[in-house]
Amino acid sequence: MRFLQPATWADALAIKAETPDAVPIAGGTDVMVELNFDARRPAALLDLTRVAELADWTADNGQVRLGAGVSYARVITELGGRLPGLAMAARTIGSPQIRNRGTVGGNLGTASPAGDCHPALLAGGAEIEVVSVRGRRIIPAAEFYTGVKRNAMEPDELIAAVHIPLPSGPEQFSKIGTRNAMVIAVAAFSLALHPDRNEVGTGIGSAAPTPRPAAEAGRFLAAALTEAGLWESRGELPDSVGERFASLVRAAAEPIDDVRGTATYRLHALAVMARRTLSWAWQDYQRAGRRAGSEGG
């Protein structure tokens, strides 16, 4: 095994082009487990922790460009206000030690159906920036996950960054596990209300072969809010809307039985989380409206 440690992004891309079977490593929270347990013996490790271009984030043009090497700990402390949904998901990951090392880019590289960032990225309308010596591609999160631990990347590509629109409305995230820390999700759900365009973003985790949006549920909810004038009035949400939304989220999932839970339980949990996140987000939306009203008056 070789250990390749480029100091620049250009060098990293050149190495990946020459050595496409080199396994990228950042925080090591997935890759090192496989190495420690003899589950993987790649020809080379491509260490990305020295590439300064990956280690920061910027915010402009209404979006955050989050470098692939930014740790979850930094997402929480530096971006909790700008990207509340992703920060909520990041807070549920592992432990302080894991959050100090693990990165959103690594979560995307592994592309586990149980990765905690994915529901929030889906709901928030994130796009993944992947780059090779051949050029740059921007892949919407909903098209990025292609199978169990598979993604849409070519062997010579690396993840440069994630582009996440600054939310125009509330975001919520919910995850079910056996304890608060160090848990792989049994099921997870993320919701984002987008009042700037009267749309609703959703993301399901750990309940299908890939992270996936509950697209029909989002369209139903957005239309129901529009028909009842609720985007503007911020009035009470009818229970029937929440019930229908929850059942459509449930219908979008395709879970299996495994060591962490049964398919039946996951479906039930998803419906509960869909209803809860909607009620939390709607309360946030109403509060934000009252605040704006009192400031305006």
Add this chain to the structure above:
Amino acid sequence: MRITAIVNGERRQADDVWPGESLLYVLRERLGLPGSKNACEQGECGSCTVYLDGVPVCACLVAAGQAQGRSIVTVEGLAPGGVLHPVQQAFLDAGAVQCGFCTPGLIVAAHDLLARNPAPADLEIREALAGNLCRCTGYEKILDAVRLAANRTHGAD
């Protein structure tokens, strides 16, 4: 491959390191620092917690080469000259040590917490230690030890 790093303030070197090896293996087996414990090898237990450039990490999840040129502090480095750090003394005084296997990782995690937050609330202590498992005692005496260390160092102001 050869790895050189600043370990507990000293420049140390390890040769013939396998590129897939963890920092934990280098510390324990090549540099003779067995304080960091090897248990789960998957970041679940926190027994191998060390500072890497001032940030607590699981040494089992750091590839050896990623530590090249970096600064590492292990539990051994918290007691220079054999004088126990107040966190270590508090673990002894509170009876927070039984078999001792989880203790080094908990000491480093608690040390980091109190460096950032000298007077943590109980919930903050629990959150800071959430990545460290103890299979002997339960956690009450460990929480007592962290409160004791906080009181002794912060309460003395």
